[in-house]
Amino acid sequence: MEIQGKTILVTGGVSGLGKAVSTLLASMGGNVVMIDINGEKGEALAKVLKNSLFVMTDITDNAQVKKAVDLAMEWRGRIDVLVNCAGVAPGAKLVSKKGPHDLELFKKTIDINLIGPFDVMRLTAEKMTLNSPNEDGERGVIINTASGAAFEGQRGQAAYSASKAALVGMTLPLARDLMDIGIRVCSIAPGLFDTPLVANFSDQLKAQLAQMIPFPRRLGKPPEYAMLVLHIIENSYLNGETIRIDGALRMAP
Numbered sequence: 001m002e003i004q005g006k007t008i009l010v011t012g013g014v015s016g017l018g019k020a021v022s023t024l025l026a027s028m029g030g031n032v033v034m035i036d037i038n039g040e041k042g043e044a045l046a047k048v049l050k051n052s053l054f055v056m057t058d059i060t061d062n063a064q065v066k067k068a069v070d071l072a073m074e075w076r077g078r079i080d081v082l083v084n085c086a087g088v089a090p091g092a093k094l095v096s097k098k099g100p101h102d103l104e105l106f107k108k109t110i111d112i113n114l115i116g117p118f119d120v121m122r123l124t125a126e127k128m129t130l131n132s133p134n135e136d137g138e139r140g141v142i143i144n145t146a147s148g149a150a151f152e153g154q155r156g157q158a159a160y161s162a163s164k165a166a167l168v169g170m171t172l173p174l175a176r177d178l179m180d181i182g183i184r185v186c187s188i189a190p191g192l193f194d195t196p197l198v199a200n201f202s203d204q205l206k207a208q209l210a211q212m213i214p215f216p217r218r219l220g221k222p223p224e225y226a227m228l229v230l231h232i233i234e235n236s237y238l239n240g241e242t243i244r245i246d247g248a249l250r251m252a253p
């Protein structure tokens, strides 16, 4: 699918990986709808990117998601691509000196990283069914952001890994659900990327983490993630698959 003239909804689209996606696709003539809870970053980015709309949205609130999808439809009359980037990465062990894992933290992580993206997918996929198919029979593309932690979660990542593994697990069945409509579904599993998510890490810790990455021996750059999103959108034969982008990193315990 070509980017020019298409409407692309990016959750978490104002920071880190999502921001790189919004920036690249807007520069290629896509109409980008950024949905995020960070109003300050959202308003600022919408001023810079042409063909962009920011809708302050908490993806765990169904009414807000519905409103954002409706606004996107009012804005350009269609949604062609969804890129789910919004997410959080808390750390907590099952049992620690503080006691058992906070149950609310577990539920909240699943809510933001799994149920929210699912809600956005079901509501945008319904709108994609209204699109006329292109020459390949395509009506839409959905891309979820999983994580290397879906496969090798580290200590303290039970909630995060569970949420991301669920995104990986639903990739194929979703592609099968949507095969008759012509909507493709893929996931991307990033390794370690230099985004605000890791902003509180010291330079020393970042350098140590980089040493664990076989090659290139550095954190990923958000535009490298965005390039893969672009490729998935453009390459009609990619479907039902999770692609790792991590410099061959396999996290230790």
Ligand SMILES: NC(=O)c1ccc[n+]([C@@H]2O[C@H](COP(=O)([O-])OP(=O)(O)OC[C@H]3O[C@@H](n4cnc5c(N)ncnc54)[C@H](O)[C@@H]3O)[C@@H](O)[C@H]2O)c1
Pocket: 011, 012, 013, 014, 015, 016, 017, 018, 035, 036, 037, 038, 057, 058, 059, 060, 085, 086, 087, 088, 089, 112, 116, 145, 146, 147, 148, 189, 190, 191, 192, 193, 194, 195, 196, 197, 198
């Ligand atoms: N940075 C990495 O190394 C890395 C590695 C693997 C996976 N990921 C995943 O990539 C995605 C993007 O992460 P990032 O590194 O760009 O982080 P980031 O913190 O820069 O961006 C995440 C965005 O999601 C938004 N968000 C959080 N909760 C939300 C909610 N309830 N509703 C709407 N928006 C919400 C935040 O406001 C933020 O703008 C996340 O899903 C993360 O788990 C990141």
